[in-house]
Amino acid sequence: MPATVVMGGQWGDEGKGKLTDLLAASADIVVRANGGANAGHTVQTDQDTFALHLIPSGIFNQNCLSIVGAGVVVDPQKIIEEIDDLESRGVSLAPLRISARAHVVLPYHLFLDALDEAQRGEGSIGTTLRGIGPAYSDKTGRRGLRMAELIDTDVLRYRLSQELPRWNRVLERVYGAEIIDGDALFEELIRYSARLRPFVSETEPIVADALASGQRIIVECAQGAMLDIDYGTYPYVTSSSTSAAGACQGAGVPPMGVDRVLGVFKAYSTRVGAGPMPTELEDATGQLIRDRGHEYGTTTGRPRRTGWFDAVAARHVTRLNGISDIAVTLLDVFDVFETIQVCVAYDIDGEVVDTVPARADRLARARPIYEAVPGWRESTVNARRAEDLPQRALNYLSVIAERVGAPVSLVGVGPHRDQIVQLSVKPGTVVAGVGA
16 A cells, blocks of 8 residues: 655644554554654653654554654654653554664754854744754765664764864854864763664665555654745745655655645644744734644744634645645634634735745735634534534635645544544535545
């Protein structure tokens, strides 16, 4: 059976982990494709609530493998903390595999990230300071250290002797910062190496063999498509490709092996960090959305910026990624709203625009053009079937499907596993039923 890509359709934090957890129940392999410890997925199971940053959300299904793909940059300290936390709470890590080709986030990457962000001053991007950008920069500059080298003591020592002097010169001469002691760094990494060695393997043949034998693979993307390094709101983006194509690259899945791209969108918009967000609400309505949606970062704890659903950005993402169907999460946040707004176009310097401009400064000047949709003013949290949802809630989903250009197949009405409704809302129609 071909693979399913689960990708975020906005600026991240859309609830991809919960959807991946749901789909993983019937999957053979879940592969995390990109990003690093700057990303976070919250999954609420019957056992507890878990915040994952590097380990795929499929880890809670012990019948499938959970693979950290080659496109991920792995902070060894963070993934060990995550492994230890899961094991202490009764979750087996036996299904975990880490690609030997995945790059390593080294301690000096975190220093460089913080120093570079501070140097930007008012032009700072708002990174999570997890060293992600410098790690990907080393990767594309062909100076990176991969998991395969981390777990080989002799190779690790040699690579550090080649790379650390260069970065120490940068730290000292460019930033005026203290240099890193090579012996201390080596000893630290050796400890990480010993802990992670059992999990590291050549994962690409595992994925290829699974596809060839018809097994079901879920590819889990980190962050959201509007943070894509090529097609997001550059330069206020992440350092990897968060697209469906990037998911294939990072997971080791050929494009022809994908038959479904599930785009995950919140019923509204959120963003963490700097960068344009046309529908942002810096008022009591925005705060109400934040409070009802518990919009605080899984990784950083920072309050997220909130706003109305941006259908212009959503359509941009849907068309670029060939999204086959949509999951809308946190619909219940709007249960108390009398009227809900949907952004259907931008007014940029007097021009009506129906797509996302390449330049962030133009998008920052965009004034949203809204379509008002009546709210339903009743609880949806107990809905388990399409027919349990209020008609006006279905109508709102129909507006999203029409404006985005893809059917809505799943709707989240709360944080629990069972608070996901399967339905079919196609563009321009409301058809209650089952089909995911």
